[in-house]
Amino acid sequence: MNTSLFFLAAVAAVAADKIPDFVVPGKCPVVDEKSLFDEQIPNHPKYAGVWYEIALTNNPYQLLKQCVRNEYSFDGNKFIAKSTGINADGNLMKRNGQILPMPLGDPHLSRRLRRILDRSLCHPRHGLRELLVCIYSCTEYNFGYYSDFSFIFSRSPSLSDQYLRRCEAAFRKSASTSLVSRRQSR
Numbered sequence: 073m074n075t076s077l078f079f080l081a082a083v084a085a086v087a088a089d090k091i092p093d094f095v096v097p098g099k100c101p102v103v104d105e106k107s108l109f110d111e112q113i114p115n116h117p118k119y120a121g122v123w124y125e126i127a128l129t130n131n132p133y134q135l136l137k138q139c140v141r142n143e144y145s146f147d148g149n150k151f152i153a154k155s156t157g158i159n160a161d162g163n164l165m166k167r168n169g170q171i172l173p174m175p176l177g178d179p180h181l182s183r184r185l186r187r188i189l190d191r192s193l194c195h196p197r198h199g200l201r202e203l204l205v206c207i208y209s210c211t212e213y214n215f216g217y218y219s220d221f222s223f224i225f226s227r228s229p230s231l232s233d234q235y236l237r238r239c240e241a242a243f244r245k246s247a248s249t250s251l252v253s254r255r256q257s258r
Contacts, residue, residue, distance in 0.1 A: 094130055095219045100210035101245075109179030120146040123205065123225040125157070126236065129243075131221045135159055136167065142225065149173070153183070203227040206239035 125140035136157030143154045150172035159165040169184045203226065210220040224231070224239045 091217070092132065092219075094132060094221075095213065095217050097216055098218055099216070100212050100218050100220065106179045116151075117146050119151070119205070120144050121227070123227065124229045126204075126224040126226050126231045127239075128224070129220070129222045133221075136165055141229075144171070151181075204231060204235050204239065206242055208243060 121144065123142045123144065125136070125142065128134065136155060137160050138158040140155065140157035144151045146152075150170050153167070153169050153171050155167040157165060171181050171183050174180050174182050205223075205225040207223040207225065208220065209222075210218060212218045222239075222243045224236065226235070
């Protein structure tokens with residue numbers, strides 16, 4: 073019996089070394105996802121256009137690290153996404169793809185992006201009106217673990233602190249990680 077207990081402890085220790093740091097013990101906040109999603113469907117056309125990523129939480133899936141510009145067009149069902157920004161190597165990267173409803177009717181949108189590498193420089197545009205979107209995403213895994221990610225997007229490459237604080241306050245209520253500010257370079 074001690075041998076099997078030791079074996080299970082050894083397996084658990086090895087498995088613990090492989091859990092990424094953004095996966096933490098606990099559960100996602102309880103939200104009426106269907107009602108929230110249904111409430112947002114009429115607003116989908118309003119999200120079309122250019123959005124700049126102002127801040128986000130630590131996200132290993134986010135390949136664009138600086139000067140991130142997203143352009144979305146909406147066809148009535150899905151978004152066509154074109155994103156540009158500087159990657160970790162200092163090169164301009166482009167990502168194109170779609171953001172569309174989940175195929176089995178789950179109340180979520182799914183991203184399908186591909187990446188294109190370019191060595192140009194990033195030049196954000198100025199003068200767009202200041203609007204913001206606070207995005208929170210949470211995924212639960214087996215054995216009581218979850219990961220969550222937060223993003224702040226604005227219609228302009230910079231965002232006044234009062235608007236940034238609104239999103240941060242909303243995220244503090246549910247997010248497990250803190251935002252990493254990513255102000256756009258001018």
